[in-house]
Amino acid sequence: QVRLVQSGAEVGKPGASVKVSCKASGYFFTTYYIHWVRQAPGQGLEWMGMVNPSGDTTSYAQKFQGRVTMTWDTSASTAYLELKSLRSEDTAVYFCTRESISCFGHWGQGTLVTVSS
Amino acid sequence: DIQLTQSPSFLSASVGDRVSINCRASQGITNHLAWCQQKPGKAPTLLIYDASTLRSGVPSRFSGSGSGTEFTLTISSLQPEDFATYYCHQINTYPPTFGGGTKVEI
Numbered sequence: 488q489v490r491l492v493q494s495g496a497e498v499g500k501p502g503a504s505v506k507v508s509c510k511a512s513g514y515f516f517t518t519y520y521i522h523w524v525r526q527a528p529g530q531g532l533e534w535m536g537m538v539n540p541s542g543d544t545t546s547y548a549q550k551f552q553g554r555v556t557m558t559w560d561t562s563a564s565t566a567y568l569e570l571k572s573l574r575s576e577d578t579a580v581y582f583c584t585r586e587s588i589s590c591f592g593h594w595g596q597g598t599l600v601t602v603s604s
Numbered sequence: 605d606i607q608l609t610q611s612p613s614f615l616s617a618s619v620g621d622r623v624s625i626n627c628r629a630s631q632g633i634t635n636h637l638a639w640c641q642q643k644p645g646k647a648p649t650l651l652i653y654d655a656s657t658l659r660s661g662v663p664s665r666f667s668g669s670g671s672g673t674e675f676t677l678t679i680s681s682l683q684p685e686d687f688a689t690y691y692c693h694q695i696n697t698y699p700p701t702f703g704g705g706t707k708v709e710i
Contacts, residue, residue, distance in 0.1 A: 522700065532648070532691055532702040548699055582647055589654055589696055590638030594647040 489513040491595035509583030516564040517541040525579040610703035627692035636696035
């Protein structure tokens with residue numbers, strides 16, 4: 488079955504960077520786009536961007552342009568999210584999710600990123 | 605960007621109740637709308653896609669309807685495990701967007 492397993496919780500200082508991983512299994516990694524979505528405490532879901540492993544492309548939400556880098560390692564079936572210049576408002580749970588039929592059909596368990604000095 | 609507006613934001617209900625949650629899109633998205641359920645501390649899980657197609661394994665008390673700009677998620681008889689937050693989302697028109705969520709509580 489399809490599984491997305493994310494790396495563990497991270498704590499970052501303001502101005503620093505954090506990198507979260509998402510290891511996929513149960514399907515051919517390059518067949519589907521992987522997206523990143525975050526959820527601040529008590530808030531809704533916010534799309535950050537996506538990677539297309541087969542097309543070698545990325546697309547980022549305008550809000551995160553310049554601060555986010557999404558990469559992947561096909562040999563490891565793993566996608567990565569790096570967020571730079573951390574601010575307190577970046578404290579959130581970060582999810583990877585895989586596209587299915589016109590929807591986000593599979594989700595990682597989430598990674599809590601806490602920004603604190 | 606396509607805005608998805610959910611209503612209500614909060615819904616108080618009892619076990620056995622029939623409940624409906626609405627999602628309005630700022631422009632037509634044909635039937636390309638999905639619904640997810642999220643429980644506290646957990647990742648969202650897909651319930652319905654293409655507006656009305658139930659994901660395999662999802663109980664039949666969940667149903668979806670609508671097309672264009674108006675969509676509805678209905679739970680025919682609320683069960684204790686259904687108390688959660690529900691989100692609509694669309695990914696066919698970039699950027700993908702989510703509704704603000706509907707928290708179903710006792």
